[in-house]
Amino acid sequence: MSEDIAVTKFREYLRVNTEQPKPDYHACQKFLYSLADELGITRTSHEMVPGKPIVIMTIPGVEPSLPSLIFYSHTDVVPTFKEHWTYDPCSAHKDEHGRIFARGAQDMKCVGSQYFEAIRRHFLRGKRQFRRTVHLVWGPDEEIGGRDGMGKFVDTDEFRTLNVGFALDEGLASENEARAGKFWRKCANLGLQAFEVIFTGGTGHASKFVENTAIEKLHKFMDCALAFRAKQKANLDGNPDLHDGDVTTLNITVIEGGVQTNVVPEKIVIKVDCRVALTEDFYELEKRIRGWCEDDGVTLQFRSKSTMRIVTPTTRDDPWWAALEDVLDEEGCPFTKEIFPAGTDSRYLRAKGLKAIGFSPMINTPSLLHDHNEYISESTFLRGVEIYEKLIERLADLA
Known part of the structure; x- marks a missing residue:
């Protein structure tokens, strides 16, 4: 045929x-x-x-x-x-x-x-x-x-x-x-579209309880970010009138760091994709994200930002x-x-x-x-x- x-x-x-x-x-x-x-x-x-x-x-x-x-x-x-x-x-x-x-x-x-x-x-x-x-x-x-x-x-x-x-x-x-x-x-969902967070902290042999590590700071950030993500998903799941574009999505898409198994990493870098819904206040959301990054040794850098x-x-x-x-x-x-x-x-x-x-x-x-x-x-x-x-x-x- x-x-x-x-x-x-x-x-x-x-x-x-x-x-x-x-x-x-x-x-x-x-x-x-x-x-x-x-x-x-x-x-x-x-x-x-x-x-x-x-x-x-x-x-x-x-x-x-x-x-x-x-x-x-x-x-x-x-x-x-x-x-x-x-x-x-x-x-x-x-x-x-x-x-x-x-x-x-x-x-x-x-x-x-x-x-x-x-x-x-x-x-x-x-x-x-x-x-x-x-x-x-x-x-x-x-x-x-x-x-x-x-x-x-x-x-x-x-x-x-x-x-x-x-x-x-x-x-x-x-x-x-x-x-x-x-x-x-x-x-839609193009507010704080892409940003990077750099975590730096103590390093040393992996057999030790190194203090103030980059991983600990990453963990704190992820707790905040994932809680926000879960709330947005709950809003979507709980309202049949909403579609994907009606809520703000946030996903950690890249995690980089570490040199080998027995060394506590001095630096961790993550990349985050965030699509901002029409109902979200861009500036309040940015303020919230910056609040997740207030620790010493944590740097936030926006790679793509739009408030259209x-x-x-x-x-x-x-x-x-x-x-x-x-x-x-x-x-x-x-x-x-x-x-x-x-x-x-x-x-x-x-x-x-x-x-x-x-x-x-x-x-x-x-x-x-x-x-x-x-x-x-x-x-x-x-x-x-x-x-x-x-x-x-x-x-x-x-x-």
Whole structure:
């Protein structure tokens, strides 16, 4: 049985290894250029930092003075632990059930591919132009904050010439049919996004009761941090009306220190990821975290901090939202409007006053972004192409 070209090209894209921390952006750009060249789409690239290209495919509109559309996706993916995968995460293996296993299958090479394949279908039907200009934008480094990609690009003349009016970005998979992807109204939980705590103390032979150790100070910090985390989780679990993006999450993600088993470590460094809910007071939370670090020999350093509270409208009086909602209703795609529980590059667009919505058409699919054995089914992927085919046309032809 022959495979739909959309699936074939998607699997080829998945095989381009863009895994952090050493994504092969050169190979990725070459692949994306080959896609654009297949359809005769103008493509350019811009590097804010050498070796980290933003690739832009542009379909000029009939009325180019109208604000344009960005259909955005990031090209990098998070690291994998191959020993926990059934199939090689760069193989894009398709099993007998039509499930395509690869890093990026959900987050978010599927969405970028669905945009492009929707455009391919329009071109095959003979529609090679819309009322508004359409830009397919492929950005680097989103998985490590996007500062060298979209974070810098939005401040350039090249970005301003795009004349952006509205953008779509990624959402999340939904494990049932009641939520055809997740919509988000804000780049949520981006308050004190990332910080580092350094603990220093006494050292010596591990056979001794060394006083004032870094480990003791770490233990005190963890007691406070985990108690806060447990309270947030209890709030989420105790209220069925709340979703992940409605509470503040805090996780210790990296612990570094020690030299060998018989030496008490003089220094321990931890890294913490904290996503701040809209209802949380950023400054009070920062004050609380600093209180956990008041001991001598404890240093707090913020690596990424944002206090944005920018919300994209999701009401019928907004023409972008109304058009999007109409398409989903027509396609029989129930949805919920939720706060996205992570950070995406759309926060840089919102910071410039632009409207952006996140959506990934993945239903009946377990959310496996950043997890082992990430996959999307062939049928779900192709259904997403159909939805974007209609969605792109409706938005791009909006008066």
